[in-house]
Amino acid sequence: MRSVHDQLAAVLAAARPVAPLDVVLGDCVGCVLAETVSAPSDVPSADVATCDGYAVRTVDVGLAPEAPAGGDAPADAVLPVVEDAPVTAAAPVRLVAGSAVHVASGAPLPHGADAVVPLERTDRGRARVVVRGGARPGEHVRRAGHDVAAGQVLLEEGTRLGARHLSVAATAGRARLRVHPRPRVVVVTVGDELVEPGRRRDDGGVHDAVGNALAAGVAEAGATAVRVGPVGDDRAALREVIEDQLVRADLLLIAGGLSTGPWDTVTDVLAPLGTVRFDHVAMVPGDRQGFGTVDDVPVLALPGRPVAALVSFEVFVRPALRAMAGHADLFRPSVRAAVTHPWRSPAGLRQFVPATVAGSPLDGYTVTPLGRDDVALSDVARANALAVVGEDTTVVRAGDTLACLVLGD
Structure with a gap:
């Protein structure tokens, strides 16, 4: 049996960032920057008007008071x-x-x-203008370099772009x-019993609850998902699907088809193809x-049971995808929370318990x-x-504090 720590370490060791590409600006949203961006020149390049109006010298129109009630306004000026x-x-x-x-905004x-x-x-006025209340130096003027100064570092490498x-x-x-593009993840679900949601189930058939869920999780993690399947348990057909999909995958994610004996379809297919280890x-x-x-493409095979697949995705796959996309923060945020109800936890296993966390940083x-x-x-x-119970804990008592992985926003 392999520990969660060792499995995660192996996955992250292989989850190298996708090679950077030069991408058009509109397609960079959500990607991680792979360069430092500096300003080639001032923006604006010269002092500009910030409103429609009239450019003047304050000595010609009088000095406006600091505030509306800050003193007497100068007499009207006609220019x-x-x-x-x-x-x-x-x-x-050039102003005489x-x-x-007469100037336009900008x-x-x-x-x-x-x-x-x-x-x-x-x-x-168009030929002459009456100015009321005077003006103050710099009023409604944006100076050169106000938004961006020449040579200024605008974006640091590693920034997630919004x-x-x-x-x-x-x-x-x-x-x-230049960004790390979103990893391309091919999601394959395996099993003769699987039926695409919306289609009629025959006796013994179950709707594929994993494929759409894993594809959504991939997208939420900032990667691009391609769903394939459900694929049956025929080994030749599954091998053909895997070989076809490897050419367009940065990561191959397979769910289902793992068992013992004659039903261990995925092990039989993957074992001869690469370095996939099953534990x-x-x-x-x-x-x-x-x-x-397989062919230098990371491959993760998850259990077919939806609950186990979704929890395994959170623990192993999501951090890997974050690493491949160039993110520095790989893991879900975590808070420590006091348990409201007791339960038993199996010895020697790390338990991930679906839970609701309530409270605030101030109140706990x-x-x-x-x-x-x-x-x-x-x-x-x-x-x-997900409340996380360590391998050495067999009894969780009310009032105990546990680390909890916060799901979603």
Whole structure:
């Protein structure tokens, strides 16, 4: 029997990050950056107006008070409007003393101007404009380099890219980024008895509850899933499927087909192909599992029982996918919680108990088990955590504290 620790260590040792690729910006969401991004130039490249209005010199319109009630406002100023400056202006125009330039929001600030008066404080004149209340230096002006300064490091290698990161990359003119792409995971479910959900079951048939669940778990972990199957227990057919899928997989995930004797389909097929090792892993729920490589592609074989497959996915597969995607944080967040109800745990096995965790960091957490002896799939569906009981613990008492893996957000 192999310990959970040894199985996880073997899986993570083989879970190398997917080789970086240059990817178009729109396809980088959720990927991990494989380079450091610096700004090639200032953004904005020159001082710009932040509103529609009139670029002026404050000495020509009077100094506005610090606050609306901060003192008497200067008298209205009347200035000739000598030019229009649209946002598409190639370069700043020059402001003549005693005049104003009509500017659009985002337009370069004219040379000589030190403020922009918004339209609301003017009569919106075109040939000449009445400015009310004066202005203050720098008012409604965004300075060159305000958003991005030339040479500034914008994104560090290892950043998981979201909308705000892509925005700053686009601002710096980057159309593509070098990222670790999402691992491609082929999910194969095995068993003559499996029927795709939505299709009629014959006698002895069961709906495939694992395939869609594992594919969803793969997507939640930040990888790309391709479902294949259900595939029957015919060994030649399964071998053909596996060989076909290896060419497009960064990881092959197989569920079901593990048993003893004549029903051990997956072992018979995988054993001659690579380095896959099969062990009873010392965990519950869980069972016999396989891990190794075939043609340098990591292969994990999980139990066919949905509860055991889902728990094994959380313990072994999800951290591996996070590592392959380049993430630094591989594991679910964990909290320690006080047990509300006692139960017995099997000796020598690490137990993962579907549970509900409630509380807060300030008040502390409690954990209530949903399944203890024979965990049902409905227990897993209602859980928001997995309570973890160590191999040396056989009795969990009310009030004991356990580490709990928090599922979901």
